[in-house]
Amino acid sequence: MIYYTTSHEWIHFQTIEATIGITSFRLAGVKQIKGIEFVRVYGFKKRREVLANIQFDNSRFQVRMPVDGNIISINDVDLLVSQNLLLTRPESEGWLVKILVSQPCPRTGLIPLEEYNSIIPLDQKGFPR
Numbered sequence: 001m002i003y004y005t006t007s008h009e010w011i012h013f014q015t016i017e018a019t020i021g022i023t024s025f026r027l028a029g030v031k032q033i034k035g036i037e038f039v040r041v042y043g044f045k046k047r048r049e050v051l052a053n054i055q056f057d058n059s060r061f062q063v064r065m066p067v068d069g070n071i072i073s074i075n076d077v078d079l080l081v082s083q084n085l086l087l088t089r090p091e092s093e094g095w096l097v098k099i100l101v102s103q104p105c106p107r108t109g110l111i112p113l114e115e116y117n118s119i120i121p122l123d124q125k126g127f128p129r
Helices: 077-082 113-119
Strands: 002-004 009-014 017-022 033-038 043-045 050-056 059-064 069-074 097-101
Touching: 002 113, 033 077
Parallel strands: none
Antiparallel strands: 002 009, 009 017, 017 097, 033 050, 043 069, 050 059, 069 097
């Protein structure tokens, strides 16, 4: 099941593992990603801790953990940046990290897809922009 945050991160739960990334809506207007800097890459992170800093154009923004968990894998930064996966496919191949979700995992503050779609403008195919 996929959930979103109000700061436009997404999390896709698959049993005890989950994949985390950022939405295309958050990246709207960004023409080129210049770099991704992960903060303390592996190990336990709490909900709302900074996961990564994404640098683009002349600015940057932070990506935060939507839930508590242990980071077990990060996506290839070179592919995310050089092949533009973060901009062209942020909600599939442009994922940032995979985690083992802390149990129990309260989903407080997470927004289901249907609700997220009702508050975010959609493109012609029905996906968040």
